[in-house]
Amino acid sequence: MRKSTLNAAEMRRFNRSLVLEHIRTGECSRIELAKKTGLTRAAISLIVDELLEEGILLQGSAISSSVGRRAVSLLLNPNAFYVVGLDISRTHYALGILDFCGKCLKQVKKRIDSRITAKDVLDEIKNEMLVMLENPPQGKLLGMGITAPGPLDVNEGKLLNPPNFEKWHGIPLVDYFKNILDCPVVLEKNSGALALAEKVYGAGRQYDSFFGLVVDTGIGGGFVNQGRLYRGSFGFGAEIGHTSVDCFGDMCDCGNNGCVELYASVPRILEWAVSLDSSFNDWKVIIDEAMAGNLLALNVAEREAEYLSCIITTIVQVLDVPAVVIFGDLTYKFELIQNLIREKVNSRILSRSLGGVEIKASRLTDAPAILASGNLIIENYIRAGDTI
Amino acid sequence: MRKSTLNAAEMRRFNRSLVLEHIRTGECSRIELAKKTGLTRAAISLIVDELLEEGILLQGSAISSSVGRRAVSLLLNPNAFYVVGLDISRTHYALGILDFCGKCLKQVKKRIDSRITAKDVLDEIKNEMLVMLENPPQGKLLGMGITAPGPLDVNEGKLLNPPNFEKWHGIPLVDYFKNILDCPVVLEKNSGALALAEKVYGAGRQYDSFFGLVVDTGIGGGFVNQGRLYRGSFGFGAEIGHTSVDCFGDMCDCGNNGCVELYASVPRILEWAVSLDSSFNDWKVIIDEAMAGNLLALNVAEREAEYLSCIITTIVQVLDVPAVVIFGDLTYKFELIQNLIREKVNSRILSRSLGGVEIKASRLTDAPAILASGNLIIENYIRAGDTI
DNA sequence: TTAATTTGTCAATCAATTTAACAAATGAGT
DNA sequence: ACTCATTTGTTAAATTGATTGACAAATTAA
Incomplete structure (x- = not known):
């Protein structure tokens, strides 16, 4: 059951929030806001005036369209x-x-x-x-x-x-x-x-919903659903690292069998890689070698891609997201592993119609x-x- | 980005919908509606009057509380x-x-x-x-x-x-x-x-969110999230039957490897069961035998529970639902398989704090x-x- | 019978959006 | 340079729906 009912004050809060959201995703004018939100120009003016008054918005330069009065762009005030x-x-x-x-x-x-x-x-x-x-x-x-x-x-x-x-x-x-x-x-x-930051500032901007997959010492997840972070009933949602890729596999500390974290986390895949070639003690080495044509290194990358494609397939089947964004060490020279994962995932979800799934690397760089x-x-x- | 903005008409639609939703989950009076929704008694009266006028609601009997005027219960008009x-x-x-x-x-x-x-x-x-x-x-x-x-x-x-x-x-x-x-x-x-019907009329009533798992010739899923059916970006969500319980397992028609449907759908588990004992050609037989102490039959039930617990664990880790409701043939004399699944799931999600997951059978009986x-x-x- | 209590209604008020007219700014055509 | 159509933005009045606060109705306890 939905928590809150609506009255005039809630209505205003909601519409104001909608305006802020649109402006955050990119400078835009009052008229654009009106078109995007469905509010009238008059209502937008009232809300924008309030936000300008409070110092939350700034007026930017005039945007020239074909003919007519120029629209004034609005942007968040970074110093608010x-x-x-x-x-x-x-x-x-x-x-x-x-x-x-x-x-x-x-x-x-x-x-x-x-x-x-x-x-x-x-x-x-x-x-x-x-x-x-x-x-x-x-x-x-x-x-x-x-x-x-x-x-x-x-x-x-x-x-x-x-x-x-x-x-x-x-x-x-x-x-x-x-x-x-x-x-x-x-x-x-x-x-x-x-994942939520990626939605606002990174590779997730173009998607309404997507899954963020963090692969480093563990494997974590974040699910952005219709622009919001999905938390689940107790705040434990998107815990993808402890889902199984082998129902009868190795026992994990968490209680589950065959958790993907046991096979595809960076330390675990490196552990296996080193057993093949003692120089494979760093993911970057493996990728560089694979790109240079080392088949053993490519083999490691393929195995990693196989595990990840397995859980990404699970994510796609359950959540039906159009994209998965990957964070962490794996994003080094991403094209190689990206292509491997994309091919494997799209092969695994073959019978699902309406196109494949995008695999992207995080684009958050600064801190x-x-x-x-x-x-x-x-x-x-x-x-x-x-x-x- | 949210689709719709709010104006007075939307506000009314929303609040009206909220009132209907509350009444659908159980007869209640205007005063109870006011308390539950947060609207004032006056606003509730206006909305209820409109719904009575339209013939969508009926007034029921007076509910006596301790002292004071009796509240009049409101209910949906089944003939509306x-x-x-x-x-x-x-x-x-x-x-x-x-x-x-x-x-x-x-x-x-x-x-x-x-x-x-x-x-x-x-x-x-x-x-x-x-x-x-x-x-x-x-x-x-x-x-x-x-x-x-x-x-x-x-x-x-x-x-x-x-x-x-x-x-x-x-x-x-x-x-x-x-x-x-x-x-x-x-x-x-x-x-x-x-799953959605179960939310309104069945075992899902008490949960805001839960997952419905249909086990028969295939394995299907339905995810009720905060009272609404989760559809995903393309309407393909909750497709749990084609998630893998074995990353390198048998190839499925769908393109994936080791889909749970290949092992735990009723025909598949019976196929295996029959290879153990040719009389095990019906799930009811297996359950009846298991309850009578037949260890081979119990073995079959345990294996089924193992596969299901594996995907239920995945569901719980990803979606963080408090309950899973099971539909289909497996609900026959449900306690046995229910206990097996519950134990296995709660063992697999051991490290997750805040209690275990409920495993329930569907309570929809009539058509x-x-x-x-x-x-x-x-x-x-x-x-x-x-x-x- | 009265008082207290609870439920429900009504009229006035308030807050937010819409409507519709108007003002401002701009480019294009003459 | 001037006019005009066009686009953007503003304003005041109208509209809608919720709130406020007083009041009426119904009921139990004293």
Whole structure:
């Protein structure tokens, strides 16, 4: 059952949010907004005036069309707000500040000393953050987004029990930073947040829905469904790394058999590759060799592509997405593995009509982890009307 | 990007739809509606008056609470509308009429002669239908819902290329009946429509989201997400039968390797069962034997449960649903296989916190296929405000 | 019988969009 | 240079639907 009913105020919030969303995907004029949203020019004018008044939008240059008065383009004011983004991984943390347009203004990435406690790491992050905020950028602090490996308790703002991450179990991440900053703080799975950032700033822009597949030490997923991050009933959705590619396969720590993570995560595929050729201890080496014509290396790439095509097929059959975007080490000289995966996937979904599935590499370059975490807050702001 | 913006008319449509939805899930009074929806009593009164005026609602008996004026319960008027439902399977068709509350008023189920053309079958169905409609029930004909095995082109209202269904390929089902009835006609995958009916009338009522798993000659799926049927980008979603339980397994007609349908569909598991004991040619026999202590039969049930638990785990990891509802032959004396599946699934998702997954049997008894197809139209009507 | 309580209705008000007229800006044709 | 059609944007009045707050109706308890 839908949560919220509608009244005039909700209606306004919703339409305002719609306007912001359209402008975020690209400068556009009032008239274009009216056409895209279906609102009248008058209504658009009222909403835009309000947003200009609040300093959230800027008027850009006049766009000349054929004849008639020139349309005035509207764009987000990057200095309207700023956000803090923090990504915590097993080995590092990345901390930074984004402006309202997602531009990274400041950033640090530091190794996490494996011997110190989570509390000490948090205190270190806190100090870094306070230094950054001594000379804050223009605008108001909108909030802080935190990303970490799943599974995590999004509502409580804590990590649950990700493997090899024991020291963080149960640490109240969100509360810790809420107490310091006194602003909204949200926690999200890193792979989900990455996919959402890709939707706004990267290769996902052209798709309404797509699946983001993060392949590195583990295999994670993020499902963008109709422009929004799919979270599932308990915030555990898109956990593709622990789906099986072999019903009776090896036992995984997670309880399942034959998890794809056991075969296709970077460490696991390298483990197998090294057994073929001891120089294959880096994915880049394998790709470079394969491109140079080394058949053994190509063999490794094919095997990796086979596993990934298997789960991508599952994703496509269940979610029916038009595209999958791949993140992580595999995007190195992507064409080779891309073609292998695309061929295998499209062969596996042969009987599905209406064309194949696009396989793309992430196009987030500048500090993707910080962008992904900070963007969570920008997203929440822009979609404030999005409670339906 | 969301399609529709909001104005006063949309707002009303939406709130009206919300009211209908609440009443459909159970009689309730104006005051309860106000509490549940968040609208004011005044707004509820206006909407309810309109619905009473249109004959869509009925006033029921007064509900006595402790003190004060008694609340008047409101319920859907079953005679406000009726719908036609048609399900086409490989061997049979089922045709019927439902009232607005989903009660089946008339029904026929007939074998499809494998030697006649699709056009002839349609003409036969048409004649059956016209006979039924000679003495139509009270109310207005709201539309016709058709269900068939996927994949199908929902927009064009045609079947695409389901295996063993060649004579139906490309037949313009929806247009055929639209021309006869002059009312809305929709086409949907049978497994999806079943899941949606289960949400409204069956075991899915208590869940906001769940997955329906149809196990018979094939394996189909339907994903109810936040009360709505998930369709995916091209209407192919929830196609769980052609996801792999073995990345390098047997080749399936669909193009994939190791599809679960190759191992766990009823014919396939029986094929294997018969090789163990020639009397195991019926799932009921296997279950009866297993319950009587036959270890070989239990072995068969365990193997079936193993395959299903593997794909249910995939479903849970990707979609994060709290429950899976199973349809089809497997629901015979369900407790045995239910317990096996539940144990195996919950063992496979061990590391996921926040409790296990419910495994339920469908509770649709009276003409589920007709209910599922006809309900599509009722659903569309009730959710008419649901364009957001 | 009265008071308290709950449910439901009504009229006035409010908030947001639409409608429709108008103003501003611009290029094309004369 | 001037006019005119065209496009973009603004404004005031009208419209629609929800809210507010008072009131009426119905019921139980005292």
